[in-house]
Amino acid sequence: MPRKIPPPHRDDVLLAVVSIAAGLLLWSLGVYSSPSRHLLPDWAALVPLVILGALELLRRSAPRVTLAVGTAGLVADQFTVGSLATVVIFTDLMYAAVVYGKPAMARRLPVSTGLITVAVTIASVAWLRTPQALLIGVITGIVSFAPALTGATLRNHREAAVAARLRAEQTALLAEMDRSQAVVAERARMARELHDMVANHLSAIAIHSTAALSIDSPATSREALGVIRENSVQGLAEMRRLIGLLRDAGAGQEAVAMPSLDGLEALLEQARTNGAGSGMDFVLLDERPAAPSKPGEPPLPAPVELAAYRIVQESLTNALKHAAPGKVTVRLTRDRDGGAGPSAGTGTGTGTGEMLRVAVDSPYGQRPGPRAPGSGAGLIGMRERAELLGGEFEAGRAGAVWRVRAALPAHEEAVRT
Structure with a gap:
């Protein structure tokens, strides 16, 4: 199907009308480019003029055709008395062919017209052997090479402006994507913090309130109410701490202390209280070196301590919800051998550098008494915490034991990377 x-364009219509009118005016006044040439009648100069003037209508839409026909018209004009308007129109067609033509043609025309100008100049001097012969080359350059070079310069400027605008738009788009990703990441971080802080207390409240409702015993109800009150107060304190963290940057408050591994014993003591009625016991095995093995070795980075604390906290919460009666063991180790993966021993997965390993084992099976529902968000949060620090996480059943394994980099450089 033809294109x-x-x-x-409106400007092209105006240009065509003005060009033909100016040519007719010059012809009527007897102003010719070659008045001594009478190979054809004087009116014959109007034919190339009208043809080239009409081509102005197609200078944008069909630049290749207009340049080819315009070149033929300019050659035909040389056999008449000639019209200055025809020559001027041809220069505009050459300019338009470079500006609106295809990129290949726009690249070739300045080079080809420049070579033609040089060739015409050399041929004229060699043929006429007079200094005035140089004028022929100059005129050729003005008619062909100059408009082609001007069009190429303008086109390069336009393409550079378009490229700059595209780069600015891409930069703005990337900035917006970065902002959106930062918002999503911050929302995910807040969701993890909120879940890890509150889920433990609310799970204990749900379990003991159900027990108090299902067991008609004043002593049991009083004990359950005590646990409910303690977890309510602690959950409220955790919520206030989170609100303080969120307001810290804007209100200039003092930094609120973040949980660390030093608080694990208190965390397990709370778990023992919450799980006392379920036949569960909680044991902490901290096998980390009491002092750094290397002089001047820095302590664990704060993000690593927070992540390890939250992983243990969520593991204990899941044990209170789902574990069978028995012993829940929390084990912490710190080594430099790189390990072989989360499933190997207390495992890790990077294979290089010093690692903090967290392992939580809880009995897997049916449990008596009330249970709190789970959503799976805790496992997702623990995995995200480990992966954000460049570590690894693994959780699953191994026989009659539910195993949680996390490996976190224990040096500041890995956390920053």
Whole structure:
């Protein structure tokens, strides 16, 4: 199907009308470019003029055709008395062919017209052997090479402006994507913090309130109410701490202390209280070196301590919800051998550098008494915490034991990377 040619631009219509009118005016006044040439009648100079003037209507939509026909018209004009308007129109067609033509043609025309100008100049000097012969080359350059070079310069500027605008738009788009990702990441971080802080207390409240409702015993109800009150107060304190963290940057408050591994014993003591009625016991085995093995070795980075604390906290919460009666063991180790993966021993997965390993084992099976429902968000949060620090996480059943394994980099450089 042939390509449909769009209607001419309004400026091109005006240019065509003005060009033909100016040529007719010059012809009527007897102003010719070659008045001594009478190979054809004087009116014959109007034919190339009208043809080239009409081509102005197609200078944007069909630049290749207009340049080819315009070149033929300029050659035909040389056999008449000539019209200055025809020559001027041809220069505009050459300019338009470079500006609106295809990139290949726009690259070739300045080079080809420059070579033609040089060739015409050399041929004229060699043929006529007079200094005035140089004028022929100059005129050729003005008619062909100059407009082609001007068009190429303008086109390069336009393409550079378009490229700059595209780069600015891409930069703005990337900035917006970065902002959106930062918002999503911050929301995910807040969701993990909120879940890890509150889920433990609310799970204990749900379990003991159900026990108090299902067992008609004043002593049991009083004990359950005590646990409920303690977890309510602690949950409220955790919520206030989170609100303080969120307001810290804007209100200039003092930094609120973040949980660390030093608080694990208190965390397990709370778990013992909450799980006392379920036949569960909680044991902490901290096998980390009492002092750094290397002089001047820095302590664990704060993000690593927080992540390890939250992983243990969520593991204990899941044990209170789902574990069978028995012993829940929390084990912490710190080594430099790189390990072989989360499933190996207390495992890790990076294979290089010093690692903090967290292992939580809880009995797997049916449990008596009330249970709190789970959503799976805790496992997702623990995995995200480990992966954000460049570590690894693994959780699953191994026989009659539910195992949680996390490996976190224990040096500041890995956390920053």
